[in-house]
Amino acid sequence: xxxxxxxMAEARAIHALPFADLMHRAQTLHRAHFDPNAIETxxxxxxxxxxxxxxxxxxxxxxxHETGVKATKLIGTDEVLAAARRAKASGAQRxxxxxxxxxxKDRDMDKLCDMVRGVSELxxxxxxxxxxxxxxxxxxxxxxxxxFYNHNIDTSPEYYAQIATTRTIEDRLDTxxxxxxxxxxxxxxxxxxxxxxxxxxxxxxVTLATLPAHPDSVPVNxxxxxxxxxxxxxxxxQAVDPFALVRIVALARILMPASVVxxxxxxxGMSDELQALCxxxxxxxIFVGDQLLTTGNPAAWKDQDLLTRLGMHVAPAQVRARVxxx
Ligand code: SAM
Ligand code: DTB
Ligand code: SF4
Numbered sequence: 239x240x241x242x243x244x245x246m247a248e249a250r251a252i253h254a255l256p257f258a259d260l261m262h263r264a265q266t267l268h269r270a271h272f273d274p275n276a277i278e279t280x281x282x283x284x285x286x287x288x289x290x291x292x293x294x295x296x297x298x299x300x301x302x303h304e305t306g307v308k309a310t311k312l313i314g315t316d317e318v319l320a321a322a323r324r325a326k327a328s329g330a331q332r333x334x335x336x337x338x339x340x341x342x343k344d345r346d347m348d349k350l351c352d353m354v355r356g357v358s359e360l361x362x363x364x365x366x367x368x369x370x371x372x373x374x375x376x377x378x379x380x381x382x383x384x385x386f387y388n389h390n391i392d393t394s395p396e397y398y399a400q401i402a403t404t405r406t407i408e409d410r411l412d413t414x415x416x417x418x419x420x421x422x423x424x425x426x427x428x429x430x431x432x433x434x435x436x437x438x439x440x441x442x443x444v445t446l447a448t449l450p451a452h453p454d455s456v457p458v459n460x461x462x463x464x465x466x467x468x469x470x471x472x473x474x475x476q477a478v479d480p481f482a483l484v485r486i487v488a489l490a491r492i493l494m495p496a497s498v499v500x501x502x503x504x505x506x507g508m509s510d511e512l513q514a515l516c517x518x519x520x521x522x523x524i525f526v527g528d529q530l531l532t533t534g535n536p537a538a539w540k541d542q543d544l545l546t547r548l549g550m551h552v553a554p555a556q557v558r559a560r561v562x563x564x
Contacts, residue, residue, distance in 0.1 A: 244447045244493055249440050253489050257481070261519060264488035267495040268520040276553035277545060278498060278523035279332070280365065281325035284531040285353070286312045286337035292369075294392075294402045296432050298464040298532045299338035305466040307532050312337065315352050322357045325527060328538055331554055333357050334365035334388060336531050340404070341370040351382035358383045365425060370405070370413045376420035387417045388425040390457065394441035397434045400470075411449075418451060427457035427490075427502070430483060433473035439486050447493035455523065456490050456497050458483070460504025462533040480512045484519050491520025498523045498555045506534050510544050517548070522555050 255263070268274050289309030293302040301309070322333045335353060342350060350366065357364045366379065367388035379387070391410050392398070398407040418424050428442045446453055460478055461469065490499045500523035501516050508516075525535055545551065 240452065240496055241493075242448055242450065242452070244444055246441065246444055249444045249447075249489060249493060250437075252492055253436075253440055253485055260485060260488050264491040264520045265518060268491055268522070271496045271557055272498075272522055272555055273553065274522075275548075275550045276522065276555060277517070277550055278500075278555040279330050279526045279552050280334050280363075280500070280523065281328070281330035281332070281527045282334045282336060282525055282530050282535075283318065283321045283325075284338070285318055285335045286310060286339060287532065288338055290338035291340050292402060292404045295468045296392075296401060296429060296461055296464070297338075297467065300467070303464075303467045305464055309338075312346055312349060315349060315356060318353045319356045319360070322360050322362055326360055326362055328527065329552060330362065330526055331552070332363040332365055332386070333360075334367065334386075334525075336367045336388075337369070338531075339369040341372075342368045342375060344375075347375060347378050351378055354379060354382040354384045358385075367425075370409060371416055373416050373420065376416050376422060380420050380422050384422055386423045386425050386454065388457070389413050389417065390426055390428050390459075391442060391445060392428040393432065393434050394438035395445060396441060397438040400434075401432055407445075411445075414449070414453070423454040424451075425455040425457060425500075426453040427455075427459065427500070429459040429461050429503070430486060431461035431473055431478040431504070433470035436482065439482075440489065443486070443490055443493055446490075452494040452497045454497060455500055456494060457500040457502040458487055458490060458521070459502040460507070462503045462506075462530070464533070477507075480508075480515075483512070484515045487516045487521050488519035496557050500524065503530055503533065503535075505536050510547070513544060514548055517550065 287310045288307040298305040298307045363385045365386035501521040
């Protein structure tokens with residue numbers, strides 16, 4: 239059953255299950271809703287890098303931190319389409335374009351819509367992540383054919399003020415709601431490893447799982463360490479326990495059984511065994527290609543090798559008949 243009335247107590251109890259019980263429950267739901275051996279692939283391109291007015295404490299692209307990332311203008315549509323062709327040739331199913339903005343300027347909208355149309359014409363699914371959107375901007379992107387919009391809540395409502403002060407989690411949730419109402423599929427998740435407590439990770443998932451509709455996809459990022467940003471020292475010293483990551487992936491799968499769960503940033507530091515456990519726990523999407531936005535991602539051959547050794551395959555994530563599963 240798809241539920242939107244999860245409580246923190248229920249989520250905590252699931253998260254604390256003995257490992258084999260947790261994995262069994264996650265895998266059972268995963269199989270009911272998806273082909274458990276299929277992994278969806280998306281490729282990322284930074285279309286406007288750095289110089290962002292927001293002060294997100296984890297991000298290399300905020301103008302508030304000295305990270306060495308060079309600020310660029312919005313790149314040209316031709317450059318975007320060339321990258322999209324390369325992504326398609328290397329097997330990506332979706333092309334996600336990211337901009338280091340608080341929100342797009344109306345003067346950029348024509349160009350953004352051209353990018354969406356051009357990428358769609360190549361036969362790729364389209365995704366953008368541009369910051370906050372007005373309802374009019376949502377409508378324009380929808381009319382251009384945008385399939386997905388990524389806008390993460392990043393952490394729990396309680397911890398949010400520790401990771402950004404130039405906006406609130408309510409601002410993020412407002413944009414997510416506008417996107418959903420505008421008929422664009424929602425991609426919304428967060429980051430582990432920024433000094434948050436276990437309770438915050440659970441609360442982040444409960445926040446997503448109690449929205450009027452679950453996000454269509456839920457990216458789970460492991461914080462990619464950036465020099466020069468103010469993420470608390472204890473977060474840098476303590477790497478996220480691999481089993482804590484697996485438990486969060488399993489909880490996401492159980493709370494939002496028909497959503498695609500993407501194992502997102504941080505895979506370069508993960509062993510093959512840990513990634514396999516995440517797939518078993520219900521992760522069924524990855525970013526492919528050497529680069530995320532400003533940080534690295536495993537080489538394409540490594541991902542292919544991993545999937546081959548696991549006997550898994552790249553395929554669009556198609557939700558199986560929900561009725562049968564419910
Ligand atoms: N500026 C837009 C926004 O914030 O929505 C779009 C781009 S922003 C870089 C997209 C997402 O990337 C953030 O919400 C965050 O979840 C993720 N992110 C940024 N820096 C990261 C890092 N160092 N490690 C992991 N995820 C990160
Ligand atoms: C998401 O949740 N992760 C992606 C995508 N959505 C836009 C971004 C990860 C960025 C990692 C840090 C960087 O490369 O700058
Ligand atoms: Fe800007 Fe997005 Fe980075 Fe925040 S996460 S600083 S909004 S690019």
